[in-house]
Amino acid sequence: MDKIRVFISYSHENEIWLTEWLDPVLQTVNPRCLLKQWQRTFRNENVEFWFDRERDKGLRGGERWRERIFKEIDKADIALLLVTQQFVISPFIMDEELPHILTRHKKHEMEVLPLLVQPTRLKDLPTGDFLQWAPGKPTPLSSYFDRGDNAFAEACNEVLDALEQTIVRVREKRNQTALASTQSSQKKEADIELNGINPGKKILRIISRFPQKKKVKRYKSRLKDLLQSRIIQ
Numbered sequence: 001m002d003k004i005r006v007f008i009s010y011s012h013e014n015e016i017w018l019t020e021w022l023d024p025v026l027q028t029v030n031p032r033c034l035l036k037q038w039q040r041t042f043r044n045e046n047v048e049f050w051f052d053r054e055r056d057k058g059l060r061g062g063e064r065w066r067e068r069i070f071k072e073i074d075k076a077d078i079a080l081l082l083v084t085q086q087f088v089i090s091p092f093i094m095d096e097e098l099p100h101i102l103t104r105h106k107k108h109e110m111e112v113l114p115l116l117v118q119p120t121r122l123k124d125l126p127t128g129d130f131l132q133w134a135p136g137k138p139t140p141l142s143s144y145f146d147r148g149d150n151a152f153a154e155a156c157n158e159v160l161d162a163l164e165q166t167i168v169r170v171r172e173k174r175n176q177t178a179l180a181s182t183q184s185s186q187k188k189e190a191d192i193e194l195n196g197i198n199p200g201k202k203i204l205r206i207i208s209r210f211p212q213k214k215k216v217k218r219y220k221s222r223l224k225d226l227l228q229s230r231i232i233q
Helices: 012-017 035-041 065-075 091-106 141-147 149-195 199-207 214-228
Strands: 004-009 021-023 047-050 078-083 111-116
Touching: 004 065, 004 091, 004 149, 035 047, 035 149, 065 091, 078 091, 078 149, 091 111, 111 149, 141 149
Parallel strands: 004 047, 004 078, 078 111
Antiparallel strands: none
């Protein structure tokens, strides 16, 4: 199963939604952590999540952080946006990171799933033609968290469903692209067989019409040698 890469776009002020522990020393579990739930749910689906402060694969000291972030966006199949007010007022996110994500999205190179995490002025966000917010109303995840465990769990399941559907779309698109490529190759091979002309011989016929000047003659001779040695069939 091919790997699906997920880039998480967020404000550092909202990192609590991605970290497993409230206190790493005491190992106090963070009940808001979304990332751990996503990783466990898709552990057998070959889905990789990345954000810049990830412990194992995130940014390292001395690294060119801007270049690395754009590199990770370009590698990703899906962008998860953790939308908060801090997200929409971040100069780097709004001026550089998000425009790069939206450009890839408009080119159909990346799926984008915006998650409304906290109350936000949504008119400040250029949401474009996203398929659907999650949670879908949209109601901020923080509001569900404040209501209690059951409400928050239901909202998290809604996010998981939206993420799962997005992953399925990516895999379907890959399969369609692979199928189209195979069919195109098969058609080209069939056309060659139907024409009954070896491509190498066809090239020889074309170059035989060139004027007999010294330069052209030299290149013709080289090309013939290549054809005869079967580098070009």
